[in-house]
Amino acid sequence: MESGLLVSGLGVSVRDGGRILQGVSLEVRPSEICALMGPNGSGKSTLALTLAGHPRFRVDEGWIRLDGEDITRAEPEYRAKKGLFLAFQKQVEIPGLPIEDMIWEAYRARWTGEKRPSLIDFRKRLMAVSSGLGFGPELLRRGVNEGFSGGEGRKAELIQMLMLNPRVSVLDEIDSGLDVDSLRLVIQSLREYVKGGGSALVITHHPRLLSMLNPARVYVLIKGRLVEVGGQELAELVEREGFSRWGEVGDGQKSAERRSGV
Amino acid sequence: MGRRALSEDLVYELSKSKGEPEWMLQKRLQSLRVFNSKAVPTWGPDLSGLNLDDLSYYVRPGVAQADSLEELPADLRKTFDALGIPEAERKFLAGSGAMYQSEVIYERMKRSLEAQGVVFMSMDEAVKKYPELVQRYFMTRCIPPTYHKFAALNGALWSGGSFIYVPKGVKIEKPVQVYFLFDHPSMGQFEHTVIVADEGASVEYIEGCSAPAYIKGGLHAGAMEIFVGKSAKVRVTTIQNWSKNVYNLVTKRAIVEEAGRMEWVEASFGSKVTMLYPSSVLVGTGASAEHVYLSFANDGQLLDAGAKIVHAAPETSALVVSKSISRGNGRTVYRGEVKVNKGARGSVSSVRCDSLLLSDESSTETLPTEQVDEEDSEVSHEASAGRIGEDQLFYLRSRGFSESEATALVIRGFMEPISKKIPLEYAVEFNRLVELELKGAIA
Structure with a gap:
């Protein structure tokens, strides 16, 4: 089976x-773990949001399949329940809704039938996952992304991923705003998640992250097209030369991104 | 005077049937004269649909409430079903069941409080048992009959409500709760509550009823007077849900002495028109007030509410947080007033009101008034109005929530500053009410 x-x-x-x-x-x-690289405005976030089913984007051709099922036109919540997860680059604030409560609601909704998860077990696990990422427990009582720093926002996304344990995770710029120590913790959690059977598409324009993740494949996206697929050596090439070999200096697509409103 | 104005005969009859002392009869008659001399206020919501022609309608036993459950509007019956209200309670809510005498409820709570010298009983009983105490506070300097037309109406026709007196230094640990305030057919309309906390005393009073209270006459004009003594603390929590034919015109006012603290927690659901502006008059140095308010206006409703703060002494402070939600063609208005008197040095007032619009036809308005006569003070007002963002909805949907679940979660967050103040035993019902309003299943 696919x-x-x-x-x-x-x-x-x-x-x-x-x-x-x-x-x-x-x-x-x-x-x-696969990687998607590209300069600013190349369409990376658009791809991430499209995979998750954002209504702002329309699929004109082609298809998306998750575990053999076509989800090209599925509702975002259906994709999520099937096991697709998106770690957002842009922090979406939901004031007053404690992040802990949101994760709990999402967590228990995944359980069907007789077996119901206990709140106590959930809490224990949440505490373990959070402290593993150096995310203070007091932050869990804050509203979703309410007053989070960039790094806290990234970690909050990772915590959700680890708690919901999705089949496939799309991680959009998960490294931005993280200090070196935090980055190490994030990478460690990501490795454990993959070891446990999960898989990840890591979106970044920083090759350094990839050298620590050793991705199975690296995709390079320029102006909305995949121009190259390779292994770790491709990430190293980008680290040395940037995207200039594909005729990009990194700013050419800014206007396109602005147009798209991403 | 208007045609067929409220007659003195009716007031005599009411006072006599209750066996009241002469001073209370005179208070009623004084209020009646004020009521008949004042015009219906026109500065706010349109009240032209309110029938004030024949007020005996509201007072004569057995007339105002429905005689049987079948008489209730169909949508209201549907709501009772949705809320899972038991049959006996439904009858009571409809005013046709006599088994839930509020006296019984009072009796139970009274025993533990009496030992501490606390007076807690229905207002009707207090008038007879503690006439001097009641006379000192009832519609005197907090809400005099001249306060406005509907306060005067309450003064003339009041029935039911609670009287609480907490002596010096007594702190009542557990909240005093009144689930239903009805034990006379007209009690649902014109209840009158007085709470007095003497120096250093503290009390929390909760009145709540999640089922929509049905009044055939369509008018509720309650009154609540609070006296917060020196260093005393009073918190009043009201969760109310009126059936959608009701004009809910409520008068609530607190006088707060030196270093005293008044807290108002209000959640308003239902009604056709609500006018509710709890007022805190900070008369002693260092007195403070906090007002938190939530309103939910669904189709056909106008909830016009706010807070009135008077800083009449130095170093007084007030915090107002108002959250309103409108759905369908529902409308909410924040109408607030902050007044800083000359000499109220170092006073601070902060008002924050947020509105959430759930549909294109819904609307909201913010009408704050400020009158600052003291330079050495700080008054701030912040307001926001918005819709649930597409990105918020998408974010939650990407976590597996349906669109309506996602909406409910955003709203839950929006209401959090209010809901966290609501006592745990009411939180479940509160959440259920919000859920039902969102589903539109509620009457």
Whole structure:
């Protein structure tokens, strides 16, 4: 049986706007970490949001499959329940809704049938996961992303991933705003998650993160198209030369990104 | 005077039937004269749909409430079903069941409080048992009959409500709760509550009823007078849900002495029109007040509410937090007033009101008034109005929540400053009420 995330020939437009992604094909198999690299504005976040089903983006062609099921047009909540997770780059604030409560609601909704998770066990696990990332327990009582620093926001996303234990996680710029120590903790958690059978698509424009993750495949996205696929050596190439070999200095797509509203 | 104005005969009859002392009859008659001399206020919501022509309608036993459950509007019956209200309670809410005498409830609580010298009973009983004490506080310097037309109406026709007197230094640990305030057919309309906390005393009073209280006449004009003594503390929590034919015109006012503290917690659901502006008059140095308020206006409703703060002494402080939610074509208004008198040096007032609009047809308005006559003071007002963001909804949906679950979660967060103040035993019902309002299943 086919498993993991499979994307084929994806063409995506922004609602009321132009085409952003063209012919994007990639795969993330179980227990794999793959990487998506590209300069600012190349369409990385658009791809992440499209995979999760954001209504702002429209799939014009191609398809997305998760564990063999076509989810190209599925509701975001359906994809989530099937085991797709998106760690957001942009911090979305939900004032007054404690992050702990939100995770608990999401967590217990995953359980069906007779077996009900206990709040006590959930709490224990949440505390362990949070302290493993150096995320203070007092932050768990704060509203979702309410007054979080960049680093706290990243960690809060990771905590959700580790608690909900999805099949495939798309991590959008999970390293931004993290100090060296925090980055190490994040990478360690990510490795454990993958060891436990999860898989991850790590989106970044920082090659350094990838040298620590040793990805199975590295995809390079330029102006909405995948221009190259390779292994770790591709990330190293980007680290040395940037994206200039694909005719990019990194700012050319800014206007496109602004147009798309991402 | 208007045509068929409220007659003196009716007031005599009411006072006599209750066996009241002469001074209370005179208080009623004085209030009646004020009521008949004042025009219906026009500065706020449209009250032209309110029938004030024949007020005997509201007072004569057995007339105001429904005679049987079948007489209740269908949507209200549906709500009773949704809330799982037992049959006996439904009858009571409809005013046709006599088994839930509030006296019984009072008796139970009274015994433990009496030992501490606390007076806690229905207002009707207090008038007879503690006439001097009641006379000192009832519609004197807190809410005099001249306060406004509907306060005067309450003064003329009041029935029911609680009287609480907490002696010097007595701190009542457990909240004093009154679930239902009805034991006379008209009690649902014009209840009158007085709470007095003497120096250093403290008390928390909770009145709540999540089931929509039905009044055939469609008018509720209650009154509440609070006296917070020196260094005393009073918190009043009200969770109320009126059926959607009701004009809910409530008068609430507290006088707070030196270093005293008054806290108002209000959650308003239901009604056709609500006008509710709890007022805190800070008359002693260092007195403080906190007002937290939540309103939910659904289709066809106008909830016009706010807070009135008077800083009449130095170093007084007030915090007002108002949260309103509108759905369908529901409307909410924040109407507030902050007054800093000359000489109230070092006083601080902070008002924050947030509105959430759940539909295109819903609306909200913020109408704050400030009158600052003391330079050495700080008055701030912050307001926001908005909708649930597409990104918020998407974020939660990407965690597996349906769109309506996601909406409910955002609202839960929005209400948090209020809901965290609501006692635990009321929180479940409170959440259920919000859920029902969101589903639109509620009457």
